[in-house]
Amino acid sequence: MDFELTDEQQLIRDAVREFAESEIVPVAAEIDRDHRFPAELLPKLAEMNLMGMTFPEKEGGAGADYVSYVIAVEEVSRACASTGIIMSSHNSLATWPVYKFGTRAQKDRYMHDMASGRRLGAFALTEPAAGTDAAAGTTTAVRTGDGYVLNGSKMFISNAPHAEVYIVFAKTDPDRGTRGISAFIVEGDTPGFAVGEAEHKMGIRGSSTPPLYFTDMRIPKEALLGEEGEGFKIAMATLDGGRIGVSAQALGIAQAALEAGVDYAKERVQFGKPIANLQAIQWMIADSALQVDAARLLVYRAAACVAAGRPYSTEGAMAKLFASETATRVADRAIQIHGGYGYTEAYPVERHYRDAKITELYEGTSEVQRMVIARSALR
Amino acid sequence: MKIVVAYKWTRDPEEASARPDGTVDWSRAKPGLSTYDPVAIEVARQLAAETGAELIGVTVGDKGVGTPLACKAALGRGLDRVVTVEDGSLADAGRSELAAVLAEVIKHIGDVDLVVTGDSSMDVAAKMVPTVLAGELGWPAVAEVTSVTGKAGELRVGREIPGGAQVLEISGPAVLATSADAAAPRVPGMKDLLAAGKKPVEHLDLAALKVSPQNAVMTVTGRSLPERKVRKGQLIDTADPAQAADELLTALRQAGAL
Numbered sequence: 129m130d131f132e133l134t135d136e137q138q139l140i141r142d143a144v145r146e147f148a149e150s151e152i153v154p155v156a157a158e159i160d161r162d163h164r165f166p167a168e169l170l171p172k173l174a175e176m177n178l179m180g181m182t183f184p185e186k187e188g189g190a191g192a193d194y195v196s197y198v199i200a201v202e203e204v205s206r207a208c209a210s211t212g213i214i215m216s217s218h219n220s221l222a223t224w225p226v227y228k229f230g231t232r233a234q235k236d237r238y239m240h241d242m243a244s245g246r247r248l249g250a251f252a253l254t255e256p257a258a259g260t261d262a263a264a265g266t267t268t269a270v271r272t273g274d275g276y277v278l279n280g281s282k283m284f285i286s287n288a289p290h291a292e293v294y295i296v297f298a299k300t301d302p303d304r305g306t307r308g309i310s311a312f313i314v315e316g317d318t319p320g321f322a323v324g325e326a327e328h329k330m331g332i333r334g335s336s337t338p339p340l341y342f343t344d345m346r347i348p349k350e351a352l353l354g355e356e357g358e359g360f361k362i363a364m365a366t367l368d369g370g371r372i373g374v375s376a377q378a379l380g381i382a383q384a385a386l387e388a389g390v391d392y393a394k395e396r397v398q399f400g401k402p403i404a405n406l407q408a409i410q411w412m413i414a415d416s417a418l419q420v421d422a423a424r425l426l427v428y429r430a431a432a433c434v435a436a437g438r439p440y441s442t443e444g445a446m447a448k449l450f451a452s453e454t455a456t457r458v459a460d461r462a463i464q465i466h467g468g469y470g471y472t473e474a475y476p477v478e479r480h481y482r483d484a485k486i487t488e489l490y491e492g493t494s495e496v497q498r499m500v501i502a503r504s505a506l507r
Numbered sequence: 508m509k510i511v512v513a514y515k516w517t518r519d520p521e522e523a524s525a526r527p528d529g530t531v532d533w534s535r536a537k538p539g540l541s542t543y544d545p546v547a548i549e550v551a552r553q554l555a556a557e558t559g560a561e562l563i564g565v566t567v568g569d570k571g572v573g574t575p576l577a578c579k580a581a582l583g584r585g586l587d588r589v590v591t592v593e594d595g596s597l598a599d600a601g602r603s604e605l606a607a608v609l610a611e612v613i614k615h616i617g618d619v620d621l622v623v624t625g626d627s628s629m630d631v632a633a634k635m636v637p638t639v640l641a642g643e644l645g646w647p648a649v650a651e652v653t654s655v656t657g658k659a660g661e662l663r664v665g666r667e668i669p670g671g672a673q674v675l676e677i678s679g680p681a682v683l684a685t686s687a688d689a690a691a692p693r694v695p696g697m698k699d700l701l702a703a704g705k706k707p708v709e710h711l712d713l714a715a716l717k718v719s720p721q722n723a724v725m726t727v728t729g730r731s732l733p734e735r736k737v738r739k740g741q742l743i744d745t746a747d748p749a750q751a752a753d754e755l756l757t758a759l760r761q762a763g764a765l
Contacts, residue, residue: 136579139700176697190698190701
């Protein structure tokens with residue numbers, strides 16, 4: 129067993145870190161404070177080929193392996209968790225289902241623009257009454273002669289309204305439960321499509337997550353992604369990969385919080401010596417370093433499964449569960465190490481703490497991850 | 508036109524530590540391109556883009572400089588190919604020796620019109636190699652270069668000098684050392700890094716280059732850490748300024764400072 133990254137993976141880590149520190153770190157605190165979507169970073173992310181990393185070059189992507197992708201999400205999130213989820217949701221949740229389930233015509237229409245970062249994508253599954261119970265959605269798609277008419281609403285939609293391409297899930301046959309859900313590729317300028325006011329969130333405030341409203345929105349039959357009734361399968365398969373992206377985001381947050389705690393412990397002098405000399409602080413740092421390392425191994429293992437074409441549903445759930453809970457704990461300890469200063473905006477650890485919590489909630493709560501893991505263990 | 512960028516693959520001194528005997532422990536320092544070399548690559552890359560020149564990276568040094576990782580790190584920055592000389596005997600090589608080897612590599616490549624280097628290396632920071640290299644080649648050396656335009660045999664070189672700027676026109680080949688801020692190094696994109704492994708790399712054997720022995724050999728004969736002065740940690744603990752001044756004077760006299 130070899131735990132070494134390949135040359136390319138090491139160089140990608142160095143390059144993304146250099147990019148993130150020069151372009152993203154300078155705006156991270158400001159976009160959080162102002163709840164501002166960092167639109168100016170999108171062309172820069174695209175220029176670095178970070179918006180379609182794992183897709184083939186002929187489809188507009190960079191042709192990188194999946195481990196390289198999670199390393200990139202980790203490094204971007206280490207600088208700014210909001211930018212991490214903008215990138216991750218575009219790659220994993222919006223572009224991937226087009227690549228995986230799209231027809232040749234759909235790929236020709238969308239893949240190059242999305243994988244090269246020219247058009248931002250979003251994934252619209254969650255509804256006001258349908259979160260973890262995704263099948264409880266009430267958005268409908270009624271077939272007409274030449275397409276479908278959509279009515280309903282979605283909420284917590286990352287990247288809206290900046291996204292131009294949305295993967296929307298709606299019921300084409302409400303009586304068939306999960307088998308009555310279909311997926312559609314919807315363009316943001318379609319008449320009947322509206323975006324509501326952005327949520328004011330506890331963390332990842334640079335990531336825009338407004339509701340969407342569909343009112344008699346007509347889309348052509350060519351917008352159907354996969355077959356009718358395959359929507360739930362597409363959503364679950366997409367979320368399996370999306371979880372690995374979120375696990376990488378959580379890992380980046382945890383790494384940033386660990387480094388902030390270590391740096392502060394070395395600088396802060398109490399009782400005539402740096403607090404890093406105190407065993408109470410050392411134990412906190414030891415626990416955080418251990419958990420970040422263990423999270424990294426789980427995240428990279430899940431990514432390696434994707435890269436090797438092996439099943440990754442359980443591995444992704446384990447990575448997401450452990451990395452997200454690690455991010456919350458490590459950020460909590462980082463504040464504890466900072467003492468009162470950590471509770472202020474003068475230091476980034478309070479942002480890491482607020483950003484970390486969402487990773488336990490979206491793209492499957494920790495409870496859903498435990499359910500997936502338990503099903504696998506009890507099989 | 509052929510442009511050579513002479514770069515250094517070395518370790519970051521900020522990650523190194525000094526041992527009690529004064530020697531440096533580099534084992535925990537991550538290897539990488541020397542800090543200012545990406546600036547040199549970027550200056551050369553811009554000229555190559557304007558002129559259609561071939562951009563060749565050259566590096567010489569200890570074991571490690573020719574590894575695939577080191578070569579891909581340089582190639583990912585925009586070089587067309589690299590030529591390396593990797594030899595354990597170069598681990599402690601001085602500036603003259605390294606410049607002599609570099610000169611032989613440049614002669615081996617042949618028909619080189621321009622050599623560009625970084626401002627200084629991050630581990631030694633002597634700023635000597637470009638000048639000595641130019642001497643070996645019999646070419647002019649120009650330091651603190653901020654811009655270079657033109658074509659082979661007709662180069663226009665800009666420099667920032669104290670009190671103003673200088674523009675030089677150079678009719679033949681030259682060695683240019685770029686200033687630390689001559690260009691903003693471009694961070695390589697994912698496609699650049701993934702393509703780097705497909706570019707040509709040539710490894711040369713040091714012995715086969717037949718580098719002339721140096722007339723003078725520089726050897727490090729002693730190392731020591733800076734002397735640390737022991738602090739007395741004496742605290743004058745009084746709220747009365749006059750008494751504090753008296754105590755301070757007494758202490759300074761006792762220490763022989765007054």
